[in-house]
Amino acid sequence: MKTAGSIFLRTHFPTPTKLLFLPLTNPKHSLSLIPISISFTRFSSTNPNPILYGPSLHKGTAPTLQRPQNDTLLTLREDAFTRVFHLSALRVPSAHCSALETRLRGHLLNWPRVRNIARVPGDDLDPDLASLVTSGESGGGEEGHVSLQRWIYGQAEGDGDVLSPVLYREKLARTFNTRGFVKFRNLAKISRPPKRKKKKKEEEEEEEKVKVERCTGKKCFATVEVVEEDDNGGGILGNLVEEEFGREKWRGSTRLLLLDERYAGRGVQDLPEAIKAVLKEYAEKSANLTFELVRCKLTLFYDYWQMNEILEVLLPDGVVVPSAFETVGHIAHLNLREEHLPYKTLIAKVVLDKNKPKIQTVVNKIDSIHNEYMTMQLEVLAGNHSLVTTVVENGIRFQVDLATVYWSSRLATERQRLLSGLTRKDVVCNVFSGVGPLAISAAKIVKHVFANDLNPFAVEYLERNSVLNKLERKIEVFNMDGRRFIKAMYASDKAQSITQVVMNLPNEAAEFLDAFRGIYKDRPKDTECNLPTIHVYGFSKAQDPEFDFHERIRIALLEVAVDVEMRRVRLVAPGKWMLCASFVLPRSVAFANTAIDT
Ligand SMILES: C[S@@+](CC[C@H](N)C(=O)[O-])C[C@H]1O[C@@H](n2cnc3c(N)ncnc32)[C@H](O)[C@@H]1O
Structure with a gap:
């Protein structure tokens, strides 16, 4: 007979007082942890010092952290970042856990990356067996009993089912004595499962073992365990059902719904009415559904914490946590400050760990760029030492070797802006193309x-990238000084086709503009000709960066009236702007007699 389900919850928790480890001084940086006793009443709204919500390396229980003393001792101990949090959970029938999760959402744990539905070993029942013991959601009622009998013995009372080979063997074993077995020499064969199947089962078990190991190892970022199991293997309230209502506890597959941290250690009577009401509603709908309140241990490992959380704990007080880096393919490019240098390998290891597999190498810029190829001196701090990488920008693949060529992903948006102004009629001349x-x-x-660069390595990669993107037929590559390149282009028959010139060498591109002066000086002054639109980049630290850059352009062209469209691209350093000036090359400059020979 089916009976209406009920909630069977009872607390066994003692008066809630718990030891937490909190930082001694500055909660942001301190590593000195002292145990303090906190009553759970801290969660009340009247408490003046509530503990911050959510997981933190400054909460939970942990092994004591060692602050690094000097660079040689800097080894990252991942186990020092394990934190254990004691929580309460509802053990619910697995079939209802998703629905219950939705209903109880506001009361469940809401920590980033931690699922509030947890599975612990022993939660899952063999599906065949589960369907029997839980048939009709009876949790082992009368129907379940009949099915179980049938499953175990092949037939229940008055049941005419044909026995399975295994059960047939069992029956024979029960019926025959040793002499009787003589007549059934093949008895063992009848019930022995085929070898192939056995092997498969072993493999499955092995897989399961690996899965469990993975989840108990460091590579799993969180684990949940039920604590305070009673002798019968149930949660602390496991036998409550029988004790109070004379019913069996739920025998099917179950899941844990992790309750919000504010309910940690609470008893059933202290749970909000809203939770109880939902469980009651479910229990009334489905016969014999039972729910248990259990205590569990959530362990968060090194892999759980984010880069800044780990660095905050690792770096000494007052040291700013490096939070950003540039990515070029598989390379994370740090720009560490002086104060970070003693911790550079440590920082790099954390960056690598927290950004794998995308990041495989972590480098730091040793020096500011001051060579003419604009390459950076980089020190590999962690990961593999290859500085050759592939970057995908707007669906186009670029191979770069950061040791020998210039690359900046920060200019991607600017490139996109420039590209949006181009049409299929254009012919582009890229003077510093990288x-x-x-x-x-x-x-x-x-x-x-027409693409040019002075750096032979850049040109090699330029050619390689055009082939890689199947565009080699549309690109002509040159390896010469920018000024010579401009002159060579305008001295050739290609000159008339060029509609756009791009000059991206912000430190000095404006000064290269003098190369345009007198490019058509040998032609009659009234010749019809196409004059290109020039896009030139530059830096300015001036109060009025636009005016400053405009002045530099006018000086290089020796022309006062240049109608320039000026744009701020980005702030590259405090007070230092990168600008882009676009203008049509003035006719007076192209036909000027005073070409500057260099
Ligand atoms: C800022 S990078 C720009 C590269 C490319 N436009 C980009 O956005 O990645 C400047 C490039 O100019 C090249 N370069 C420097 N001086 C040069 C010169 N005098 N003539 C031609 N190229 C030069 C460098 O090798 C470098 O590749």
């Missing part, structure tokens, strides 16, 4: 691209 982020992307849009 490995081709703009030249190759432009080649996808425009008629033709």
Whole structure:
């Protein structure tokens, strides 16, 4: 007979007082942990010093952390970042856990990356067996009993089911004596499962073992265990059902619904009415459904914590936590301050760990860029030492070797802006093209691209990248000084086709503009000709950066009236702007007699 379900919850928790480890001084940086006793009443709204909500390396229980003394001792002990949090959970029938999760959401644990539905070993019942013991959601009622009998013995009372080979063997074993077995020599064969199947089962068990190991090892970022099991293997309230209502506890598959941390250690009577009401509603709907309140241990490992949380704890007080880095393919490019240098390997290891598998190498810029190829001196701090990587920008693949060529992903948006102004009628002349982020992307849009760079390595990668993107037919590559390149282009028959010139060498590109002066000086002054639109980049630290940059352009062109469209690209350092000036080359400059020879 089915009976209406009920909630069977009871507390066994003692008066809630718990030891927490809190930082001695500055909660942000201190590593000195002292145990203090806190009553759970701290969660009340009247408490003036509530503990911050959510997981934190400054909460829970942990092994004592060692603050690094000097660079040589800097080894990251991942186990020092294990934190254990004691929580309460509802053990519910697995079939109802999702629905209950939705209903109880506001009362469940809501920590980032921690699922509030947890599975612990022993939660799952063999599906066949589960369907029997829980048939009709009876949790082992009369129907369940009949099914169970049938499953175990092949037939229940008055049941005419045909016996399975295993059960047939069992029956024979029960019926025959040793002499009787003589007549059934093949008895063992009848019931022995085929070898193939056995092997499969072993494999499955092995897989399961690996899964469990993985989840108990450090690589699993969180585990949940039920604590304070009673002798019968139930949660602390496991036998409550029988004790109070004379019913069996739920025997099917179960799941844990982790309750919000404010309910940790609470007894049933202290749970909010809202939770009880939902459980009651479920229990009334489904016969014999039972729920248990159990205590559990949530362990968060090193892999759980985010980069800044770990660095905050690792770095000494007052040291700013490095929070950002540039990514170039598989390389994380740090720009560490002086104060970080004693901890550089430690920082790099955390960056690597927390950004794997995308990041495989962590480098730090040793020096500011001051060579003419604009390459950076980089020190590999963690991961593999390859500085050759592949970057995908706007669906185009670029190979770069950070040791020999320039690359900045920060200019991606600016390149996109420039590209959006190009049409298929354009012919682009890229004077400082690097490995081709703009030249190759432009080649996808425009008629033709002339791309140049002084750095032979950049040119090699430029050619390689055009082939990689199947655009080699639309790009002509040059390896010469920018000024010579401009002159060579305008001295050739290519001059008339060029519609756009891009000059991205912000430190000095403006000064290269003098190369345009007198490019058509040998032609009759009234010749019809196409004059290109020039996009030149520059830096300015001036009060009025636009005016300052405009002045530099006018001086280089020796021309007062240049109608320039000026834009701020980005602030590269405090008070230092990168600007882009776009203008049509003035006719007076192109036809000027006073070409500057360099
Ligand atoms: C700021 S990078 C820009 C590269 C590319 N446009 C980009 O966005 O990645 C400047 C490039 O100019 C090249 N360069 C420096 N001096 C040069 C010169 N005098 N003539 C031609 N190229 C030069 C460098 O090798 C470098 O690749």
